Amino acid sequence: MKFELEFDKDIYNKQMDLLFDLNWKKKKDYYKNSQYLGLVLIIIGIALIYKRPNIFGIGYVFVFFGLTNLIPFIYYYFKIRFFYKRMEDVKVKEINDFHYLKYMNLEFTENALIATSGEHFNLIQWSELIHYIIKENNLILITKNYEPLILGEIEVGSENFEKIIAFVKVKFEAKE
Incomplete structure (x- = not known):
């Protein structure tokens, strides 16, 4: 996605x-x-x-x-x-x-979460994420370095947000 x-x-x-x-x-x-x-x-x-x-x-x-x-x-x-x-x-x-930098690309793949904005590129493997929280229509992903990544429902739409949450839940269940 x-x-x-x-x-x-x-x-x-x-x-x-x-x-x-x-x-x-x-x-x-x-x-x-x-x-x-x-x-x-x-x-x-x-x-x-x-x-x-x-x-x-x-x-x-x-x-x-x-x-x-x-x-x-x-x-x-x-x-x-x-x-x-x-x-x-x-x-x-x-x-x-x-x-x-007005726009940022966010891609959820099978192996990693890829964020690019302008010339900045950030690749976060699913194994680097330790926890996720869903709070006030926001998905918060926490890395091993305790750096939070946050994505709001308002940014991607409610249908896409539900797909992302389902995808993240599957990824975290697969890690355990």
Whole structure:
């Protein structure tokens, strides 16, 4: 199966946001809620230390557990923020690169997935792919290097998208 895909900036941005959410959303939501618990425990601990500093050190225990909830939030907040800024820079660079290359050819063969755009040629053997995900009408193929390849139903049409999904499922079942 061979397809000629036209680059659309809006589709590309939605797909990159989908990849970001798949990677970071659960962790971001978990640590977002843990910051409140951490702050409450720290406040209770400080109040206990201030009011009665010698009651078995319970205030220090509250402060300790509050910090164990708050420090991972701070760590992941800055890590996710840094990753998101870096991803935005990559998105802008990719959009500028594809501004000159309007079309991309994508071919699904028995041995490999072949992607060509302009003078760029990328051959990915089926053995190099480790997993596939179907999320929000997008097919995400993940390589051994954890590089995602994403193809949307809107890019190829619903009938072709179903054919591609069936083909990919057969290829992954044959690998196992």
